[in-house]
């Protein structure tokens with residue numbers, strides 16, 4: 001089961017519970033059983049699921065809840081918190097610091113995506129101003145050095161390795177000395193991938209670790225390994241001191257529950273997830289936004305970050321100004337489509353918008369969605385400036401205009417109407433953002449912080465709002481989550 005399906009099943013179970021007239025023990029048990037089944041099928045370890053169920057039951061003591069309490073909200077919050085707890089080992093990972101050589105060692109099973117991830121990690125920090133360098137200490141797999149070399153060259157990152165030397169410890173030491181001498185501040189060592197049973201290779205990994213004395217050992221895990229995740233992660237943890245986990249191939253048909261098990265086995269946080277083969281298909285992992293997205297609740301701060309990442313700096317204030325004035329025009333939609341196309345994986349972006357779970361835009365259908373967006377843009381290319389900039393929703397309902405745009409773009413009038421319907425739908429969503437304070441540059445999550453319960457209640461899908469207990473429920477949910485606003489719920493990056 002892919003993660004989006006897991007999220008969808010949990011949300012549906014909560015929804016079903018919300019539809020019941022009275023929430024009694026039986027309704028709660030049914031809801032929790034369905035959530036547990038979904039987690040099992042997503043390969044979360046049996047014991048963890050059991051613990052989660054017991055914890056929720058402990059928190060949600062129906063008898064103790066007086067009639068006035070909003071049980072739905074309390075249960076939903078308990079599920080949200082428990083999912084976060086499963087992913088949160090209670091400690092943070094080492095993060096590279098400027099002004100000193102940071103030594104990072106990657107370990108993981110063969111084929112887990114370790115070599116690819118080393119480069120992604122280096123590339124990520126290179127964009128943040130670090131000077132990364134890669135060492136290939138994988139002397140086990142023929143071709144490993146070539147692969148690293150190829151990836152590193154593409155990302156313009158220096159590398160070190162050998163075709164002839166067979167001792168990985170020696171290579172690691174030589175590479176380390178050289179890159180320290182040359183003042184690189186992020187030195188990353190890729191080790192051989194291994195099978196779980198190979199004690200000799202585990203010993204080799206331990207020796208590399210002793211020689212390198214890394215600041216951080218990252219365990220790389222393929223998200224599709226399922227129930228085996230816990231044991232595998234533990235085997236690595238026993239040989240070297242794993243301090244963080246990166247879960248790869250989250251884009252495939254992964255039973256992402258393995259990630260939860262790996263956190264439990266290594267007692268280390270997931271720091272990034274790999275979402276594709278390309279260099280930039282790599283996301284920093286944060287628990288609360290992840291769980292929010294999993295449950296189709298969106299991740300506003302992540303979405304705003306994405307906007308800041310892809311919308312040209314000079315256009316940002318203008319775009320946000322227009323949006324917060326509630327003046328959504330076809331030109332803004334056109335520009336947004338342009339931005340979305342350059343944002344990278346659509347499903348990733350869409351899942352950050354409240355109400356659009358990743359389920360709505362499955363990975364396999366991205367091409368289709370992109371084609372549609374491009375088709376819409378071609379139609380808009382046949383519009384006049386007046387039409388694009390109009391804030392009068394009635395203007396484009398004139399049939400002569402629809403006909404002209406259809407003829408100009410070589411599309412049918414039905415398709416033009418479909419595009420205009422999409423515009424109306426988006427205009428309606430964005431009109432609800434009217435009056436929001438605009439974030440300053442560098443204060444990415446302030447937009448989310450400025451969202452009060454009133455704003456959010458307009459943006460959330462009605463059934464979810466009902467589930468939470470209306471605006472009042474939303475307000476107290478925010479308060480209970482230790483935040484005066486919504487950003488606490490969706491993860492505050494500051």
Ligand SMILES: Nc1nc2c(ncn2[C@@H]2O[C@H](COP(=O)(O)OP(=O)(O)OP(=O)(O)O)[C@@H](O)[C@H]2O)c(=O)[nH]1
Nearest residue numbers: 110111112113114115116193248249274275276277
């Ligand atoms: N779809 C997808 N593929 C990935 C991702 N990360 C890695 N891969 C692919 O997974 C395959 C294995 O990746 P490698 O980086 O060679 O794996 P490795 O763990 O270094 O392998 P060994 O050197 O044998 O230990 C390659 O084809 C990668 O392109 C990801 O996040 N998503």
